[in-house]
Amino acid sequence: MRRTTSVLATTLFTAALGVGVAVPATAKVSPPKANHHSIKTSPYVALGDSYASAAGVAPLVAGAPATCSRSTLNFAHDLAAATQPRSFTDVTCSGAKTADFYGSQAPGVAPQLDAVTKKTRFVTMTIGGNDEDVFTSSFFGCATISATDVLGNPCQRKYGTTFTDAIVNQTYPNVLAALKAVRKKAPAATIAIVGYPQILPEVGRLDCYRSMPIAMGDVPWLKHEQDVLNAVIARAARHAGARFIDMAASSRGHDACAPVGTRWIEPAIAPVNAFPVHPNATGEAAMAEQTLLQLGL
Template identity: 35%
Template sequence: MRITPALVAACAAIGTVLTAPHSSAAPGYDEYVALGDSWAADATLAAALVTTEFVPAGCAQRIDNYSRQVAAALDIPTFRDAACAGAVTADMLVDQPVGRDLWPGANTPQFDRLTPTTDLVTVLIGGNDVGLAAAVRGCVTVDPAVSPCQRTWVVDGVDRMSRNIAAAEPHVTAAIEGIRLRSPDARVLMLDYFEGVAANGGCFPTIPISPTDVDWLAAKLVELDAMLARVARRTGVEFVDTYAGSAGHDACQAPGVRWAEGLVPYTSDPPGPALPFHPNQLGVNYQARTVISALTA
């Protein structure tokens, strides 16, 4: 999902910066680079939580996203975060336009942050390549008996989202190979997307998506994550499975329990503006804990 700076600036900003606890058990790293899309940026609409240290404001990168928590917890001296809302694998190599209103500009190619001395890389990418985030917006309906996503994406027995996932696999593979080429000695961790949508029929009308479409979205998320796991195995990088530990924390759950927000652009964790169907602070902290656990195991 691409975030306009006008939307970021318009939202009230309330938030408490949380950091993961220090871990002394992890091996030492000198240079950490984080790559990816809005789920790697942990994109936020709370203007006070948006950082422009490494990327334009239009990337909506959260000042305490999971990669920053990892860098702080492991006391990594050199850290660069290229993650940007709306990013696709092609944006590893080219400028990504962001900010059409107040802050027009571009996020420079994400691979520009990698060097031969980079020794730790995390990457979360692929959701925008397949169009899953954009598909969610087309699922909204006033009638739970109507399933616009199924009608749009499954035509004559062919699931076009499944086709998109298959088509994106070589691009994600190429992204990992590009990391290896630029930072051959780096430890590379590929994350997946945790369970923001569960195959439980949903919670209409709180989230106005039909039970059929909710289950379809949940199945496509599992399919996307399975593709990312295959790429990790094939390319020999480490796979950080955030989906596995996230059951029961989908967007239909109560505040304080859910780790991702639904369609209402507000979160109580912490109170303030939220990006629909993206991690709230609890989800961000969960991502950070999972990566730190992988690094310190």
């Protein structure tokens, strides 16, 4: 049991640092072709974090900074394949926070907003999950203590509302400011911020503990945390004049506890062609599909 949680802690920490080993790709679901007359989709700029870059999903974009783990199968590339923009720029980067829109995330990685200009007409992203280190602190923290009470909620008892408070009080204004900064640089653009797909099922499952060793009572608590994160991102989008792409309904049943071929999120232990607790190629294609559908493209 201790070895299992140690492995999870190591894999989650590795993902947080933006380091991973790619394995053979799984089949990708192609998004539908878009009718891109109502919304201009060129020039198109893709921003965001590891859920936008498709961290760990082979093949990676040639020449991109290694720290960004930027995949050719990320949802932005799927959207570009569907909409065929004349100009497409992908600056997504694993581990990105809203602060990395304004400053360099790592040597050789320019501030993401540098890619956005007044000529930009379409911008997509996922962002906010890394702010205040909420994602890594919550999942990493839960992994290290889950073995102490597998059927209980040791993580919730330890952290209480720490993470949701940080999301509401700090992540929300950060995301709002980032979206407003994008709008300022690209006043004519359609800006779409994609919600994070469901990572965990509604309730804890013992049969999933081997691959996602989170205590049963902490599963709904962590899912609530993700729901709060998506809710503040949606609110920020409304207030900034951006479009929120809701992944909640479509990703239900495709969480990290679902079997290979059904899941959109890879588990913490033995993930297939994606960083632990990150979307696989099928999940990225689903994010592209929902973006097309919800924008009416």
